[in-house]
Amino acid sequence: MIPDVALVDNTEQRTPLVLVLDCSGSMAGEPVDLLNEGLALLEQELKHDVIAAKRVRILVIQYGEHDEAMVARNWCDAMDFTAPRLEANGTTPTGAAVELALAEIEQEKLRFRQAGVAYTRPWLFLMSDGEPTDRWQHGAEQARAAEQANKVAIFPIAVGEGANLDMLGQFSSRGERGVKQLKGLQFRELFLWLSASMQVVSQSRPGAQAQLASTDGWSVVPT
Amino acid sequence: MAATDQADNGWRVFGASVVGKSHLDKGLPCQDAHAHVSAGESLVAVVCDGAGSARHSELGAQFVATTLAQALARRLEQGAGIAQLHDGMLMDCVAQVRGALEELADNHGAVLDDYATTVVGVVMGPSVGVFFHLGDGVGVAQLENGSELISLPANGEYANETYFLSGERWRDQLRLLPIPRGVRGLVLMSDGCMPFAMSKHNAALYAPFMSAVQNYLRGVDDVAAGNHALAQTLLDPRTHQITGDDKTLLLALRA
Numbered sequence: 001m002i003p004d005v006a007l008v009d010n011t012e013q014r015t016p017l018v019l020v021l022d023c024s025g026s027m028a029g030e031p032v033d034l035l036n037e038g039l040a041l042l043e044q045e046l047k048h049d050v051i052a053a054k055r056v057r058i059l060v061i062q063y064g065e066h067d068e069a070m071v072a073r074n075w076c077d078a079m080d081f082t083a084p085r086l087e088a089n090g091t092t093p094t095g096a097a098v099e100l101a102l103a104e105i106e107q108e109k110l111r112f113r114q115a116g117v118a119y120t121r122p123w124l125f126l127m128s129d130g131e132p133t134d135r136w137q138h139g140a141e142q143a144r145a146a147e148q149a150n151k152v153a154i155f156p157i158a159v160g161e162g163a164n165l166d167m168l169g170q171f172s173s174r175g176e177r178g179v180k181q182l183k184g185l186q187f188r189e190l191f192l193w194l195s196a197s198m199q200v201v202s203q204s205r206p207g208a209q210a211q212l213a214s215t216d217g218w219s220v221v222p223t
Numbered sequence: 224m225a226a227t228d229q230a231d232n233g234w235r236v237f238g239a240s241v242v243g244k245s246h247l248d249k250g251l252p253c254q255d256a257h258a259h260v261s262a263g264e265s266l267v268a269v270v271c272d273g274a275g276s277a278r279h280s281e282l283g284a285q286f287v288a289t290t291l292a293q294a295l296a297r298r299l300e301q302g303a304g305i306a307q308l309h310d311g312m313l314m315d316c317v318a319q320v321r322g323a324l325e326e327l328a329d330n331h332g333a334v335l336d337d338y339a340t341t342v343v344g345v346v347m348g349p350s351v352g353v354f355f356h357l358g359d360g361v362g363v364a365q366l367e368n369g370s371e372l373i374s375l376p377a378n379g380e381y382a383n384e385t386y387f388l389s390g391e392r393w394r395d396q397l398r399l400l401p402i403p404r405g406v407r408g409l410v411l412m413s414d415g416c417m418p419f420a421m422s423k424h425n426a427a428l429y430a431p432f433m434s435a436v437q438n439y440l441r442g443v444d445d446v447a448a449g450n451h452a453l454a455q456t457l458l459d460p461r462t463h464q465i466t467g468d469d470k471t472l473l474l475a476l477r478a
Contacts, residue, residue, distance in 0.1 A: 002439045002452050006431030007461040011418040013382050050464070116424035118382035150380070205275065205414060205468045206341075206359050206378060206385030 012115075014057045014077075015202040016108055016122035017194075018101045021072075023064035026130050026162065027088035031185055035127075038187030039083035045195035046078035052195075053079040055202035059104055063097035065090035067134050071100075075108055078198075094128055095136030098143050098171060101126075105152055120201055122152045125194070126171055127182075129159040140170040147173040157182055157190070157219075180219040189218035232261045236268065237440050238473035239454035243415055245467030251275070254340075255413045255471040256284040258292040262299035267292045269344035270360055270471050272413040274387055276339075279331075283324060283338025287388060291320045295346055305351050309399055313355055317342070317397060321388055339387035343374065343411055345402075347475070352402035352409075357393060358386040361417055362400075363428055365408040371427055374400045376414065385414075408437065409475040415468035416457070441476060 021035065039060075046052050058081050060073040072084045105122045112119045124143075146152050156168035158181045165179050172178030182190060197212045242253040254273035259266060271288040273280025294316045295308070303312055325335050341358030354362045359376035366372060377398060378385040386396040410428060412420055422429045436456065443449040457470045 001455040001459065002436055005435045005456055005459075006429075007419050007459055007465065008429075008431075009418045009465040010421060010423045010429055011465075012423055118378075120383045121381050201383070203467065204383040205466070206272075206383055 012117045013055055013119065013202075014112060014117055015055050015120045015198060016057045016059070016105060017198060018059045018061065018105060018122060018124045020061045020063070020097045020101045020124060020126045021086060022092060022094070022128040022130070022159070023062040023086050023088045023090075024092040024130060025064070025089050027064075027159075029088075031129065031159065032086055032088040034185045034187045036083070036085050038191035039086075041188060042191040042195050043078075043081050043083040045192065046081065046198060049199045052199040052202045053077070056198045057108070059101070059108070060084055061097055061101050061104070062086055063093050064088060067091050067093040067096065069093050069097035069100045071104075075104070091133040092128065092130050093134040093136075094126075094132035094167070095134045095139030098124075098126060098136075098139040102142055102146055102152065120204065121150065123198075123201075124152050124154045125157060126154060126168070127157045127159055128163055128168060130162045131164050132167060136167065137170070140167075143171040144173050154178070155180065159185075180215055183218055183220050186218045193218055232264050232266070233478050234261060234266050234475050235440075235446060235478050236266070236473070236475045237446060237449045237453055238471070239450055239457055240413075240469065240471040241454050241457045243466060243468040243470060244463040246275075246469060248467075252281045253469050254281045254284055255415065255469040256281070256288040257411070257471050257473045258288040259473065259475070260292045260296035262296040265299050265346060265348045266409075266475055267295045267299070267344070267346050268409065268411055268473055268475060269342065270411040270413055270473055271340045271342055272358070272360055272415075272469070272471070274339035277389075278337040279333060280337075280339055283340040283389070286324055286327065286338070287320055287340050287342060290323060291316065291342070291344065294320060299346070305346060305348050305353055305401075308346055309353050309401060313346070313353065313399065314394065314397065317355070317388070317393075321393065324388070335389040336387075339389040341385060341413075342388055342397075345409055345411065347402065347406060347409055350405045352406065354400040354402065355397060356400065357388055357397045359414040361410075361412050361421060361425060363410040364402045364406045365410070365428075366402075367405045367407055372400070372402055373425065373427070374398070375425055376417075407477050411471075411473040413469065413471040415466050415470035416472050418465050419462065420472065436472075437474065437476065440474060
């Protein structure tokens with residue numbers, strides 16, 4: 001072996017993850033409590049992985065109140081992320097929340113490019129348990145176009161029986177096939193999967209397909 | 224992995240391709256390859272990184288590295304200059320090798336994509352040279368005036384995607400970078416080495432790694448011993464914290 005060789009990681013690479021979370025009134029009680037526990041678990045799991053902690057970059061957007069979409073946690077590296085404690089009340093402005101998320105993603109990419117930081121394709125997790133209360137079609141159109149242009153990967157997650165699968169499908173370039181239905185309130189399993197997937201994606205290299213675990217642990221098998 | 228022979232034209236060339244941690248864990252072979260050939264006063268060197276997702280990418284990388292280096296050396300021996308290579312001949316050589324790879328795939332009931340590989344290489348004469356580059360990896364020329372000329376990776380938008388010779392748009396993606404003056408050293412590497420052999424943003428060779436390697440190799444008597452030490456260094460378990468990928472480093476030093 002050659003003596004006195006420094007071996008350090010000079011990679012500057014980020015994997016952006018945006019969580020767009022429904023905090024409307026219908027999420028109150030157990031659902032939002034379990035969602036908060038899931039977020040805390042995500043924080044903990046990503047911080048335990050030395051590479052993911054440095055590379056995964058998280059933004060949390062919540063929507064509810066009086067048709068408001070707002071940033072609950074601004075962009076930060078997973079190592080600096082503290083899970084928010086979300087509260088549920090108000091309406092369901094799904095369209096506005098997704099538009100905000102897509103705009104934030106492109107701004108973050110611009111900052112990466114200006115700083116010479118390489119990045120992987122951003123993931124957008126869109127979670128909803130009900131019917132949108134805003135004019136969501138424009139946001140859905142933007143989302144489909146962005147995904148088709150390979151600007152982002154979108155994962156719509158339907159929570160509970162009241163979620164509108166058809167509407168969520170319109171936020172995915174794969175339509176309703178792109179929607180996952182959460183089993184019961186298994187947010188814990190969902191966020192464990194998300195954390196494991198982020199660990200894989202943040203370390204993936206060109207030409208090697210990222211091997212992601214099955215979503216069977218938390219999503220209902222489509223019928 | 225091609226043999227790395229002592230060049231007799233004023234160059235000493237060292238190279239190693241080693242299997243990465245994630246490939247070890249999955250029982251995959253090393254999908255990187257390197258080759259070099261000297262032609263008169265010139266040197267041709269190529270590093271290829273086979274796609275992890277392609278079935279026969281280790282064969283693709285070996286085939287392309289070896290046959291492309293030989294094809295370019297043959298052109299030089301037939302009297303071609305760097306300028307001619309730059310103005311079309313290099314593209315012809317790559318097309319010829321890609322065609323031969325397609326034939327190889329046909330003969331094995333496979334398709335070209337099964338042999339997907341990136342290419343980063345250099346043709347260097349006494350006073351000028353040229354990098355050729357498709358996909359990721361890095362080429363660095365250490366110029367006589369002390370500065371570095373870097374052929375950077377081009378991956379498209381995302382860091383975990385890249386271009387391959389098997390791709391349909393390979394002609395658009397193959398980039399040539401002229402080296403306008405003589406060099407003291409040349410370095411080619413696959414992307415597995417980039418995190419520790421390049422500094423942040425690939426702005427330069429990372430001296431705390433590269434100077435130690437080059438100083439050591441300048442002092443060894445025997446190229447085989449130097450190659451062995453280089454391979455052992457690339458296999459250092461400390462690299463497993465940095466990358467799970469295969470790692471190739473090729474260094475050409477002016478004697």
